[in-house]
Amino acid sequence: MVEWPALSVIASRVQSGQLKAVDLVAKSLQAITDKREYQAIISTVTDRAKQRASQIDEKVKNGLSVGPLAGVPFIAKDNFLTFGGETTAASNILRGFKAPYQASAVEKLEDAGAVCVAKANLDAFAHGSSTENSDWFVTKNPHDKTRVPGGSSGGSTAAVILDLAPFALGTDTGGSIRLPASFCGAVGLKPTYGLVSRSGVVAMASSTDVIGPLTRTVEDAALVLDVMSGFDQLDSTMIERDNNPYTNLDTKIEGKKIGVVKEYMAEGLEPGVRVQIESAIDKFKKAGAQVTEVSLPSLPLALATYYIVCPAEVSSNLARYDGQRYGHSSKNAKDLDESYELSREEGFGLEAKRRIMIGTHVLSSGYYDAYYKKAQTVRTKIINEFHQAFTGYDFLIGPTAPMVAFKIGERTDDPLKMYLTDIITVAANMAGIPAISIPAGKSQGLPVGLQLIAPQRADRALLGIAKAFEELA
Amino acid sequence: MLFLAVVHGQRQSVILTFIEVMSKLTRKAVLKLAHLSRLKLSDEEVDRFAVELTHILEYVETLNSVDVRGLEPTYQITGLKNVTRGDEIKKYQAQPKDLLASAPAAKDGQYKVKRIVG
Numbered sequence: 368m369v370e371w372p373a374l375s376v377i378a379s380r381v382q383s384g385q386l387k388a389v390d391l392v393a394k395s396l397q398a399i400t401d402k403r404e405y406q407a408i409i410s411t412v413t414d415r416a417k418q419r420a421s422q423i424d425e426k427v428k429n430g431l432s433v434g435p436l437a438g439v440p441f442i443a444k445d446n447f448l449t450f451g452g453e454t455t456a457a458s459n460i461l462r463g464f465k466a467p468y469q470a471s472a473v474e475k476l477e478d479a480g481a482v483c484v485a486k487a488n489l490d491a492f493a494h495g496s497s498t499e500n501s502d503w504f505v506t507k508n509p510h511d512k513t514r515v516p517g518g519s520s521g522g523s524t525a526a527v528i529l530d531l532a533p534f535a536l537g538t539d540t541g542g543s544i545r546l547p548a549s550f551c552g553a554v555g556l557k558p559t560y561g562l563v564s565r566s567g568v569v570a571m572a573s574s575t576d577v578i579g580p581l582t583r584t585v586e587d588a589a590l591v592l593d594v595m596s597g598f599d600q601l602d603s604t605m606i607e608r609d610n611n612p613y614t615n616l617d618t619k620i621e622g623k624k625i626g627v628v629k630e631y632m633a634e635g636l637e638p639g640v641r642v643q644i645e646s647a648i649d650k651f652k653k654a655g656a657q658v659t660e661v662s663l664p665s666l667p668l669a670l671a672t673y674y675i676v677c678p679a680e681v682s683s684n685l686a687r688y689d690g691q692r693y694g695h696s697s698k699n700a701k702d703l704d705e706s707y708e709l710s711r712e713e714g715f716g717l718e719a720k721r722r723i724m725i726g727t728h729v730l731s732s733g734y735y736d737a738y739y740k741k742a743q744t745v746r747t748k749i750i751n752e753f754h755q756a757f758t759g760y761d762f763l764i765g766p767t768a769p770m771v772a773f774k775i776g777e778r779t780d781d782p783l784k785m786y787l788t789d790i791i792t793v794a795a796n797m798a799g800i801p802a803i804s805i806p807a808g809k810s811q812g813l814p815v816g817l818q819l820i821a822p823q824r825a826d827r828a829l830l831g832i833a834k835a836f837e838e839l840a
Numbered sequence: 841m842l843f844l845a846v847v848h849g850q851r852q853s854v855i856l857t858f859i860e861v862m863s864k865l866t867r868k869a870v871l872k873l874a875h876l877s878r879l880k881l882s883d884e885e886v887d888r889f890a891v892e893l894t895h896i897l898e899y900v901e902t903l904n905s906v907d908v909r910g911l912e913p914t915y916q917i918t919g920l921k922n923v924t925r926g927d928e929i930k931k932y933q934a935q936p937k938d939l940l941a942s943a944p945a946a947k948d949g950q951y952k953v954k955r956i957v958g
Contacts, residue, residue, distance in 0.1 A: 467938035561918050574917065603923040604916075671900045682877065689878070691953050696944035703954040708880035715879070724873045724889060725896055728865075731876070738900070743913035745906050750914060782892055783899055799917030823918060 370398070371533035374439050374587045378480065381438030384427055388420035388438030388482065395440040395484045398531045405512070406504045407525040408442070411485045415451025416440070419482050434480035436594060441476065442526045442535040445486040446493055446569040449473055456569045457501040458491040460688050460695045460714025470567030471599045472536065472578050479594045484532060488522030492685070493543055493571045494718045495519050496788035499779055502716050507775070509551055510813055514772040517550030517788075519543040524551045524581045534591055535581045540571045541673050542767075542792025544579045545804035549767035549816025552806045553581050554837075556588045556830070559823050560799035561606040563592070564599035572680035573604075575673075575796035585805065585834040589614045592826065606824065613827050618835040621655030624760045625832075630666040631765030631791050631818075639810025644766045647807045647817045650839045651764070661760060663752040668745050669794035674786055675729050675742035676797070682726025685719060721782060746797050753798045757822040762832055766791060767804040767816030791818065801826045803833045807840065865894045 371377065380386040396416070399408050423438050443449055446456040448466035455461040473483060490500035498506045498521025506521045508514040509528040516525040520537030524547035527535050537544040539557040548555025556579045563578040570576060580591035593613040598605060627648055632641070652658045690696040690710025697709035715723070729738035756763060768791060778785045795802035800823050807817035817836065821829035865873075870890045874881045881889070936949060945952035 464942060467934035467942065469933065559918070561920075574915065600925060603925075604918075604920065606918050606920070665906075668903060668906060671902050674896065675900050675903070690944065692939075692951055693942035693944075700954065703956055704878075705880070706954055707878040711878050712880040712882075717885075720877075720879055720881070720885070721889065721892060721896075723877045723879065724870070725893060727873050727877045728893070728897070729900075737904075740913050741903055741906075741908070742900075743915060744908040744911050745903050747911045747914045748906070748908060750917075751911075781895075783895055786896075786899075797917075 370530035371583070373584065374436060374533055374590050377439050377533060378435055378437040381423065381480070382427060382433055386438065388423040389417065391438050391440050392416045392420040392482055392484055395532045398529070399485055402529045402531060405507045405509060405525055405529055407487055407506050407522040407529060407531065408485045409445045409455060409457065409488050409503055409522070410452050412449065412451035412483055416482050416484045419477070423480060423482070434478065435590065436476060437480035439481045439534070440484045440532045441481050442485045442487050442523060442532045443473060443483050444489050444520050444523045444535070444537050446489060446538060447473055447536060448567040448569075449483055449486065451483070452486065454486065454569075456492050457489045457503055458714065458716065458719065459502045460711070462695060464694060466567070468567060471564035471601055472595045473567070475595050475597070476591075481594075485526075487520070487526050487535060490519035490521070490718070491716045492569065492681075492719055493519040493538055493540060494681070494722055496542070496546055496785055497773075497778065498522060498547070499775065500716065500718045505775055508772045511772065513774055514813070515550065515775055517547030517768075517772060520555075520581060521547045524548055524553050524555065527553050527581050527583060533583070534587055536578065537581050538568060538571070538576060538578055539796065540576050541677060541796050542789040544581060545767050545792050545802060545816065545818060546788065548581060548804040550772035550814065552814030554583065554585055554588050554806070554833070555579065555581050555804045556592060557795060557802050558592060558596065558826050559606065559801045561604045562608060562826060563595045564602040564605060566599055566601035570684040572677040573684065574676065574680060575799075585803075585830055585837050586614070586616075588803070589616060589830045592830070609824070609827055611827065613830060615827065616834050617828065617831040618838065620651060620832070620835045623656045623762065623832060625651055625656050625658045626661030626756055626760035626763045627658060628666065628763050628765040629660050629662040630664070636766060636769045637771065637810065640766050640769065640771065640815050643808040643810060643815040644817060647836065648764065650836070654835070654839055661756050661763065663749075663756055665745070665748045665752050666794050669749055669797050670786065670790050672742045672745045672749065672797055673789070673793040674725075675738050676746070678722040678726035679730050679739050680726070681719075681722040682730065685715070685723055688714065690714070718782070749794060750798045753800060753822075761821070761828065763820040765818055767818040768792070771810050771813035771815060795820055799823055801829050803829055805833050805836060865890050865897070
């Protein structure tokens with residue numbers, strides 16, 4: 368039973384006065400309280416959300432137009448800087464931190480009338496694939512409380528499936544939107560690199576970080592992308608958005624060329640996942656798509672490449688947490704050097720430390736060429752194979768993850784085992800291309816995610832084919 | 841380290857062979873990395889990371905055998921180059937006092953840190 372109508376429907380009802388933004392915010396906050404046992408939420412932004420909702424209702428009363436997301440409540444992953452409460456990135460080092468400015472993506476959503484009601488749990492600094500690395504608590508999968516929701520946007524995704532709000536924001540550096548979408552049965556979109564401003568989002572790996580929506584439907588994802596994308600002078604990595612709205616979707620399947628990625632269907636795929644993905648492929652074939660197998664032989668290298676590039680960039684991005692300007696500052700330090708070392712030691716969790724040290728190692732003089740430069744060169748190889756594949760195919764298809772949601776604690780004993788969860792999702796990040804995970808049936812009673820991948824800047828086409836699949840399923 | 845400095849910049853394959861042998865991180869190497877990372881690790885963490893980081897490095901070193909002859913590294917994925925803007929002062933959401941409000945210690949509109957010089 369889905370509790371929220373489509374985002375466009377909510378907005379038009381608020382604009383017409385049929386629904387009140389204050390009631391929608393109250394409903395969202397009530398759901399957060401009722402379902403707190405899932406631990407999807409770190410904090411609520413109650414006062415500010417209520418205040419903004421009444422302003423929206425007031426505007427409607429005065430006959431003013433509010434925007435395409437009028438009165439729509441949403442939940443932001445806690446690595447988005449927001450007003451009205453704390454932003455912690457689920458890390459002890461940011462405990463109590465109050466953002467002095469808001470993320471540009473959040474500003475754009477607010478300008479369109481959306482209301483941020485809460486901040487969702489994540490793996491601290493988005494380092495993880497299960498939300499178990501949170502310094503606060505572990506979020507539970509809405510379908511089975513003994514299992515993980517996936518990560519790192521696990522809180523945001525669980526929130527959408529638990530109907531805490533009609534949409535949520537996530538970030539995807541190596542799969543952190545698509546993986547939880549797959550594990551929880553949500554729609555998770557990773558847009559083309561640079562399409563949505565990252566200003567005001569806690570940086571992880573800057574050469575692959577993107578922002579995207581978690582929703583129930585593709586149509587909702589398209590609307591959120593349409594609102595969030597577009598130029599922002601505060602992020603110099605931005606590309607130009609499409610002038611045609613991302614909500615204007617082409618859902619024709621007939622004649623579309625779809626490549627089934629051989630390497631993603633290889634051994635290691637859970638049998639129940641394989642059944643659902645093969646069934647999805649059949650549906651595309653029956654609907655008139657030209658579906659054939661395609662091989663990208665370097666894809667199995669993407670994860671090793673990622674686990675050099677990502678920690679390298681993490682080690683640089685986390686250097687700013689020095690205990691002097693904001694965040695945790697050790698009370699036990701005698702001098703400045705010790706203040707750096709103790710603030711970071713006390714504030715960072717194990718996974719952040721692991722990545723900082725791996726990153727420092729691969730970037731150090733003498734090792735740089737062998738690790739970082741080599742990885743970025745293998746990255747070129749992967750990109751070239753995607754380019755080659757997209758000369759013959761409109762889209763690539765496969766599973767989002769080789770498995771369904773695993774048990775809490777099952778993969779925490781070995782960091783490498785956890786890293787392998789991202790084995791399929793990371794390649795799209797390395798190539799900067801858009802990819803989406805959409806629900807494609809269940810295995811052992813748990814959701815399976817189908818991943819569709821498109822060339823850079825083909826986000827609208829990707830959303831179109833995803834919506835077409837949604838209509839078939 | 842001296843050996844590395846000599847071979848660095850000559851034949852990459854020489855470095856790779858060397859690193860294959862070097863991927864095991866000793867306690868001493870972990871402590872050096874911790875210092876470079878400004879982390880005061882506990883003894884338990886040092887032992888733990890010596891094992892875990894070695895394990896992770898062994899995995900990523902599978903790239904050593906990949907042939908990348910004729911390829912250049914990719915650092916910017918959408919092909920942007922030299923993104924610039926006018927050098928103008930613009931009013932921004934956060935003012936200096938808002939930023940200083942998050943500081944552990946501030947004085948006279950500046951961050952206050954522990955004494956650096958004698």
